[in-house]
Amino acid sequence: MASDLSDPAEHLVQTALGLLAESGIEGLSLREIARRAGVSHGAPLRHFPSLAALRAEVAGRGFQLLAESMDKAAAQVPGGSSSPLLRLAGAAHAYVEQAVANPGLFALMFRPELLDRAHPGFAQHADAAFDKLLHQVRVAQDAGLEPECDTRALAAALWSLVHGVATLWSQGALGAVSGASLETILDTALAGFIPIHALEGDDR
Amino acid sequence: MASDLSDPAEHLVQTALGLLAESGIEGLSLREIARRAGVSHGAPLRHFPSLAALRAEVAGRGFQLLAESMDKAAAQVPGGSSSPLLRLAGAAHAYVEQAVANPGLFALMFRPELLDRAHPGFAQHADAAFDKLLHQVRVAQDAGLEPECDTRALAAALWSLVHGVATLWSQGALGAVSGASLETILDTALAGFIPIHALEGDDR
DNA sequence: TTAAAATGTAGACAGTGTCAACAGTTTTCT
């Protein structure tokens, strides 16, 4: 778990993650990363071909974290006949929580114009995260969720729904304009797919 | 309708809109706008206190365009008993179409860190757009849509849903990862709220 | 007519990403 900070590239990534959490996307400059890492301004380019590549690496870590926390949330939902639906709902909540807990990282992950998408480890981790969602949706469909629906289309729709809540809320747009809580909005959005009575039994 | 290009500020905004459509957010710099407008690099700052303010003005126009095209789409849905639901669905499609037709502008509208939100005409137009959505949702609730749900929470949920589809699709994320079409994904997401049989009768 | 406001120009400044030239250090190969 502990990252190997003797690896210069890893040190840069960890520094960038800290700076990103602290100063947001705007503050994430190559030279500031170098300053915090205690190296000269040109050093980072020895490990990443460009700032866009370093950002892509950082964004890839974000997708890893996202997939992990969705997995963890789904796993700790107790079993039962309707558990695949609850697992999906748990993963949805974890997605939004990740976005709110680390808004800078979450925002960076979805700014393609700032990222070098060809950087190894970006598309890879992003696709892996979507594949996990796809698998959960498939299991939920076997348990009765929208059985007639194409799995990939359903996964895309659910992802969009949760992503929209996460994006708008973490930008402050939803809170300012609607008085409702994040929980209420997310559950309202999910209610179209996952029966309300199942969500009401949620432990949060 | 024709903008008054003899007004220097308006000329700058129109130039910025063109540049944004052409080069995306990254290419939208003060100096490039000045170059295209045929003025010196310092001139734009006589009309906008900062680049962030100019961007906010441009984003405000985006919200105006968005509200207009949603209104137009809703208005041209033929009347009938279920028409409020169809109007809502029409507005949802218009939202996504706007995002896809002008991805740079749409992206800018939801990048709070790049905008001076205190600029007059930004929050104003953004709030006006949400108010129109709120009104349509209220009418749809009177016509039977989720009558027990809090209107603001429902509007926030619907907005999130549509915004998520628009955002992820216009970034290329959904197309790459799911084989489904934009129409299919949006209708799948909406189906949780608006009965499928109503959408199937859609004219597109 | 005169004062003031609006509008534009030119230069400077600090900041940025990127590149090229150079210098140690470490690893690898023969």
Add this chain to the structure above:
DNA sequence: AGAAAACTGTTGACACTGTCTACATTTTAA
């Protein structure tokens, strides 16, 4: 062991950026 190569870092430069100040010109208002 010795030579060659790769790795890692530094330094200085370049073009670009947003913003500020000082100065000019034009337009508007009193």
